[in-house]
Amino acid sequence: MNKVYICFPGGKHKALTMSYDDGRVSDRRLVALFNQYGIKGTFHLNSGLFGDSRRIRPEEVRPLYEGHEIACHTVTHPTIARCPLPEVAQEVLDDRRALEALAGYPVRGLSYPNGSLSPEIEALLPACGIRYSRVVGSSDSFALPEDPYRWQATCHHNHRLMELGEAFLALHKKQYLYLMYVWGHSYEFDDQDNWSLMEDFCRMMGGQEDIWYCTNIDFMDYMDDSRRLRFAADNSFVMNPNARDLYISVNDGEPVRVPAGQTLRL
Numbered sequence: 496m497n498k499v500y501i502c503f504p505g506g507k508h509k510a511l512t513m514s515y516d517d518g519r520v521s522d523r524r525l526v527a528l529f530n531q532y533g534i535k536g537t538f539h540l541n542s543g544l545f546g547d548s549r550r551i552r553p554e555e556v557r558p559l560y561e562g563h564e565i566a567c568h569t570v571t572h573p574t575i576a577r578c579p580l581p582e583v584a585q586e587v588l589d590d591r592r593a594l595e596a597l598a599g600y601p602v603r604g605l606s607y608p609n610g611s612l613s614p615e616i617e618a619l620l621p622a623c624g625i626r627y628s629r630v631v632g633s634s635d636s637f638a639l640p641e642d643p644y645r646w647q648a649t650c651h652h653n654h655r656l657m658e659l660g661e662a663f664l665a666l667h668k669k670q671y672l673y674l675m676y677v678w679g680h681s682y683e684f685d686d687q688d689n690w691s692l693m694e695d696f697c698r699m700m701g702g703q704e705d706i707w708y709c710t711n712i713d714f715m716d717y718m719d720d721s722r723r724l725r726f727a728a729d730n731s732f733v734m735n736p737n738a739r740d741l742y743i744s745v746n747d748g749e750p751v752r753v754p755a756g757q758t759l760r761l
């Protein structure tokens with residue numbers, strides 16, 4: 496019987512994603528840096544705070560974040576574990592509505608403002624159309640997220656960034672899928688005068704043939720699609736019911752592309 500492994504796009508087994516909060520003007524410099532090195536990120540925005548001079552302007556949202564993900568961070572950034580649940584639902588749904596009017600696509604990602612969450616809020620989010628939400632802190636791990644509503648990054652950029660990046664680049668064994676996930680706030684680079692840290696990281700991590708550069712929702716959607724693959728009981732064929740091509744490896748051979756909407760003999 497065929498032994499099948501799920502792969503990332505192109506048959507890759509490593510993915511890198513970035514996640515930055517609050518939509519401050521320093522995002523301009525950070526996006527330019529990501530674009531220079533082909534790195535993808537997610538930007539979690541508060542649609543109710545756009546009038547603030549330290550934040551990017553609403554008309555800037557779509558062109559600035561082109562090619563990256565625009566995601567929610569609630570309308571006004573409250574510590575939501577202290578708020579009544581209906582208020583939390585409105586903070587999320589109203590943020591989605593406002594951001595979608597700018598982005599032009601469904602906005603389905605969230606990061607918890609002030610890292611604040613509760614089991615009740617986690618349970619509420621799927622009904623608000625949210626597919627994942629990021630918590631704060633660093634896992635120091637390249638493991639895939641087990642709970643999408645408690646998605647913890649590998650590291651904040653001030654926590655062992657270069658060391659973890661080097662360890663990630665050195666991963667060659669293909670029996671696992673690996674994800675490196677970095678989070679922070681772009682204004683921290685101004686406050687701490689350490690833009691060189693992120694410049695060094697992007698230079699080191701960009702342009703690697705074995706890394707899939709993805710936004711947070713790219714990653715989540717691809718993994719969700721891969722779980723919908725329909726394999727024959729003996730793994731002799733597979734049907735891909737999704738709208739995108741997916742990649743698998745069969746008996747540790749070269750990556751196999753399973754075309755969208757088709758059945759493929761293995």
Ligand SMILES: [Zn+2]
Binds near residue numbers: 516517572608
């Ligand atoms: Zn925030």
